[in-house]
Amino acid sequence: MTTLFDDYELTTNLRLANRIVLPPLTRNRATDDFVPTASMAEYYRQRATAGLLVTEGVAIAPAAVAYPRVPGLWTDAQEEAWASVVEAVHGEGAVIFAQLWHVGRVSHSLTQPGGTKPVAPSPIPVVGEQIMTSDGLVPFETPRELETDEIPSVVDQYVDAARRARRAGFDGVEIHAANGYLIDQFLNDESNRRTDRYGGDIEGRLRFLLDVVAAVSDAIGAERVGVRLSPSGTWMQTNDSDKRALYGAAVTALDEHGIAYLHLVEPTIAGAQSVTAAPDAIPSAYFRELFTGTLIVAGDHTFETGTQVVRKGTADLVAFGRAFISNPDLPARFESGLPLAEADRATFYTPGDRGYIDYPPFGEGR
Numbered sequence: 001m002t003t004l005f006d007d008y009e010l011t012t013n014l015r016l017a018n019r020i021v022l023p024p025l026t027r028n029r030a031t032d033d034f035v036p037t038a039s040m041a042e043y044y045r046q047r048a049t050a051g052l053l054v055t056e057g058v059a060i061a062p063a064a065v066a067y068p069r070v071p072g073l074w075t076d077a078q079e080e081a082w083a084s085v086v087e088a089v090h091g092e093g094a095v096i097f098a099q100l101w102h103v104g105r106v107s108h109s110l111t112q113p114g115g116t117k118p119v120a121p122s123p124i125p126v127v128g129e130q131i132m133t134s135d136g137l138v139p140f141e142t143p144r145e146l147e148t149d150e151i152p153s154v155v156d157q158y159v160d161a162a163r164r165a166r167r168a169g170f171d172g173v174e175i176h177a178a179n180g181y182l183i184d185q186f187l188n189d190e191s192n193r194r195t196d197r198y199g200g201d202i203e204g205r206l207r208f209l210l211d212v213v214a215a216v217s218d219a220i221g222a223e224r225v226g227v228r229l230s231p232s233g234t235w236m237q238t239n240d241s242d243k244r245a246l247y248g249a250a251v252t253a254l255d256e257h258g259i260a261y262l263h264l265v266e267p268t269i270a271g272a273q274s275v276t277a278a279p280d281a282i283p284s285a286y287f288r289e290l291f292t293g294t295l296i297v298a299g300d301h302t303f304e305t306g307t308q309v310v311r312k313g314t315a316d317l318v319a320f321g322r323a324f325i326s327n328p329d330l331p332a333r334f335e336s337g338l339p340l341a342e343a344d345r346a347t348f349y350t351p352g353d354r355g356y357i358d359y360p361p362f363g364e365g366r
């Protein structure tokens with residue numbers, strides 16, 4: 001019977017020590033110039049008993065940034081700093097992928113280089129929500145629609161970041177196509193009203209994602225590329241009139257690309273929070289039928305539900321996000337049946353080491 005502690009061959013030459021995954025968790029601990037720090041290396045090292053670690057969202061370009069102190073991967077200094085993080089994780093024997101991130105309209109001209117408007121598939125703002133900027137919380141603005149002929153240059157930014165990731169020693173990259181950010185904005189028909197080849201029917205709305213996957217795969221090999229999707233998510237107003245058809249087509253197409261893995265956010269998650277699943281939510285098990293490669297699920301899993309998932313085979317690997325924030329030794333706690341520490345939401349996104357690298361392993365004082 002398969003358990004969370006069984007090893008797993010992710011792809012050629014990439015063997016995971018177990019089936020427990022650290023999912024991407026934005027923690028805003030990089031420098032003001034978006035450079036990873038020594039504390040970040042320590043944070044990931046502490047959690048490197050997971051078989052697979054996926055970094056927090058890593059901005060692929062200055063225009064890809066929404067929030068303060070997120071790490072980037074478009075300069076030599078960032079690449080060098082990431083190499084130290086990777087070295088710390090590899091020293092513990094774990095595998096680590098970098099999550100490549102462009103936020104699209106979930107940014108603001110106060111954050112954008114040159115004070116320009118953020119870009120998106122269509123000039124449709126996120127309504128009724130606010131974004132933290134240098135001026136405090138402000139409403140989202142109407143983004144600038146990307147020109148058809150500038151889209152390839154955004155694809156190139158993913159490729160450049162993927163190349164840098166490999167140079168820094170990362171085992172691969174995860175394309176962030178979930179949670180309402182740029183690629184998700186292209187996928188869903190509420191946020192994509194384009195009439196060119198990147199919009200319209202499902203084939204058109206999938207084009208940007210598949211262009212990114214194809215270009216990054218060409219650069220570093222498809223077996224080093226994962227993709228994250230949130231098929232039932234509507235966070236940041238990425239609704240679609242037929243999510244089952246859209247994400248069914250997306251997963252089928254990704255399967256043909258032979259990627260390293262597909263990482264699905266469960267229906268009860270909206271970004272970083274638990275919610276009631278929508279009535280049209282699609283169970284992750286539906287995608288198991290469509291995807292023949294490695295499947296990871298993330299969202300509200302406990303040791304018990306994660307164990308069920310791998311036992312039944314509805315996914316191959318299970319990610320634990322908030323539990324890993326406050327329990328750096330999560331796999332050991334699972335294995336020994338030890339109690340879990342509660343995560344402190346107040347320090348999720350604050351600068352400094354408090355609530356970041358000061359959660360002790362079980363039995364050691366803080």
Ligand SMILES: Cc1cc2nc3c(=O)[nH]c(=O)nc-3n(C[C@H](O)[C@H](O)[C@H](O)COP(=O)(O)O)c2cc1C
Binds near residue numbers: 024269300
């Ligand atoms: C503090 C925090 C930051 C997050 N940052 C990211 C991120 O950068 N990229 C991403 O795809 N998901 C992000 N997520 C979502 C998690 O990867 C995961 O899907 C979610 O926490 C649900 O899993 P859990 O119930 O095990 O926590 C974040 C979640 C939290 C709590």
